[in-house]
Amino acid sequence: MSEGLALDRVRIRLGNTELLSLERSVRPGTVLTVMGPSGSGKSTLLSYIAGFLTQPFTAEGRVLLDGEDITDRAPEQRHVGLLFQDPMLFPHLSVGGNLLFGMPPGLSGRRARAADALARFGLEGFAGRDPATLSGGQASRVALLRLLLSEPRAALLDEPFSKLDRHLRADIRTFTFDRLREAQLPTVLVTHDPEDAEAAGGPVVELTF
Template sequence: MKNKTLTLDALCVRKGKQSLISVDTEVAPGTITTIMGPSGIGKSLLLAAIAGVLPEAFTYSGAVYYDGAELTSLPAHKRQLGILFQDPLLFEHMNVVQNIMFGMSKNESSKLSRTNALLDEVGLKGYGQKAVQALSGGQQARVALLRTLASSPRAVLLDEPFSKLDMQTRQQTRRWVFDTIRHQGVPCIMVTHDKADAHDAQGRVITVAHSEKEKDQQC
């Protein structure tokens, strides 16, 4: 079996001289590693550094590897990582189906049938032609999740992906997302405040904290 592991090699995010967050870990294919900690500590920035979209106000040290190859020297679009932030960030000029198909391979056949099947799996059967602005916040979140997973990424980065869903939808969508990640055999890193998210992920949990002592030791 090929090693499709996602590795964070002492990856540390800084603002100026202040270190915010540092993580050193390996995420095996089909597993979900959860990062938990207080707001403002830099969890979302860590995901941005992995994906190659870290804002210019921040810097990082360390490296990211996938399958043994370093990604940190590559631009974001060549890293082929699927990242989903808290806000859906859907394309408002596209309907639901078009948003999901946007992430699929250009050469992929049967895009429409696959997209409709995905919508059915998350309880959105018949919503394909709707404008995304007409959807509820929870429905938009599910479409954004589908778009991320439909792109067949090397790895998936989730930033509070279920936070805007009601409890019942959250449980159903979370189960579907985790099952899909395991089935696709891709490594996943998830940032969340919800212990239920971490429990259902059934993977390693990394807890980061806000203390001056820990900041000094991070990088």
């Protein structure tokens, strides 16, 4: 099996109803966009890939990452990073604390790495900031930076731009996809927005319900 993320004959059901059936490979640096109406199984697919799927949903099929079958692994053993509609920064931690929380334990020079990454993302000097003081765009960049510093092997994006003001959305969208391509992460994006799919630039799967 080639490098990247592979969904091998994945089927997800809600009770007796099959929500989706998917067989796809996502190469490093590529974004697979999954579109469809609410209830079609988009976010449920991400839960299955990440290892969080719970009843009443059931699933079959394999999830492979760089050729390794991770289907039965615990979420923390999958090395898959997630971005959601909300940045979900920990309010009791500073910006720097949020970044350190996401980084692998035992990594040398963690604070210096976090500071360097903030500077590279246009957030120099933000390590001590309270997340509540950040703009929507700044919070989105910190959330993406936390994902990247956690050194994931794949990324899952669940409508990550939907709550941004329209004037910010295009810039953050471009920024996010550029960073994911630069990191060579296979990525799955779920969205309602055709502009997200266009900016992602990869293959598109449209689900029905």
